[in-house]
Amino acid sequence: MLDIRLDGRSSIYEQIYGEIVRLISTGALAPDEKLPAVRETAKKLGINPNTVQKAYAALEQNGLIYSIPAKGSYVAGGGSAAEKIKQEAAAALGEAMRKAAEAGVSRSEADALADGIWSDRNNNNAPKKGRGI
Amino acid sequence: MLDIRLDGRSSIYEQIYGEIVRLISTGALAPDEKLPAVRETAKKLGINPNTVQKAYAALEQNGLIYSIPAKGSYVAGGGSAAEKIKQEAAAALGEAMRKAAEAGVSRSEADALADGIWSDRNNNNAPKKGRGI
DNA sequence: TAACTGTATTAGTACGCTTAGTACAGTTGC
DNA sequence: GCAACTGTACTAAGCGTACTAATACAGTTA
Numbered sequence: 001m002l003d004i005r006l007d008g009r010s011s012i013y014e015q016i017y018g019e020i021v022r023l024i025s026t027g028a029l030a031p032d033e034k035l036p037a038v039r040e041t042a043k044k045l046g047i048n049p050n051t052v053q054k055a056y057a058a059l060e061q062n063g064l065i066y067s068i069p070a071k072g073s074y075v076a077g078g079g080s081a082a083e084k085i086k087q088e089a090a091a092a093l094g095e096a097m098r099k100a101a102e103a104g105v106s107r108s109e110a111d112a113l114a115d116g117i118w119s120d121r122n123n124n125n126a127p128k129k130g131r132g133i
Numbered sequence: 134m135l136d137i138r139l140d141g142r143s144s145i146y147e148q149i150y151g152e153i154v155r156l157i158s159t160g161a162l163a164p165d166e167k168l169p170a171v172r173e174t175a176k177k178l179g180i181n182p183n184t185v186q187k188a189y190a191a192l193e194q195n196g197l198i199y200s201i202p203a204k205g206s207y208v209a210g211g212g213s214a215a216e217k218i219k220q221e222a223a224a225a226l227g228e229a230m231r232k233a234a235e236a237g238v239s240r241s242e243a244d245a246l247a248d249g250i251w252s253d254r255n256n257n258n259a260p261k262k263g264r265g266i
Numbered sequence: 267t268a269a270c271t272g273t274a275t276t277a278g279t280a281c282g283c284t285t286a287g288t289a290c291a292g293t294t295g296c
Numbered sequence: 297g298c299a300a301c302t303g304t305a306c307t308a309a310g311c312g313t314a315c316t317a318a319t320a321c322a323g324t325t326a
Contacts, residue, residue: 102158
């Protein structure tokens, strides 16, 4: 399930955290779906179970998963996990916009960037506002 | 010149780095203007000169300033420093947009965020594109 | 020559990441 | 009931890195 390559770009537990976040946000992990066990993941990746447990604990602390002792860890139900991830991403986006504006990036330049991200062919949700961003 | 408060939000040299970046991007430090000496800044802040030197070295490595041994450190000329800062901010903005889109943030939601940042009263540069963002 | 400049070296300290070992309590399936 | 699984907790150690400091060096300037 987890497709994690232990390259050195960040710490192991952060990679596990990010990979699970990605799987949740893309829908690959559905709400209330069971995550692989701590020991199983550790064995598959050839790392210490404590490292995986650290990632799971961080996920639970952020409300993205919930764990039941002696049963397993599960994706937070009701879509709340994906919603939290989305809210955090939106907050980070706002912060990046603020810094960009401070550095002199104009709105039309931000427009051009967004054009490349939210390309028209995939823009199938949420109606446009009158004047645009 | 440098208005730096050594609060614990980040390391000292990073705060010095960020403060100089801010001064350059806002135009408070003009191209080819001389920066305060390493020892002078260190003395004013009550820290070790090496800490200031580390910030200056990072700034030079990123092309934002240039240093001449035994003379001083200067803001990169021709506006290239401010341009670099702007480019980096734009790159960071694009990355935040990519992550936000992956997490499910719609374009109209990004629109709303941008409305709060690039508010109309300050939008005095760069013409709008037809369709917006 | 004296006072300044940036630069380099070395070292101490602190912190984070990871591993390892051990243990506990609860659930599940036979 | 028992064995095998589950998450959880704790301590200890090794390792690498980040940060800061103390010191010394070499070059420029007046």
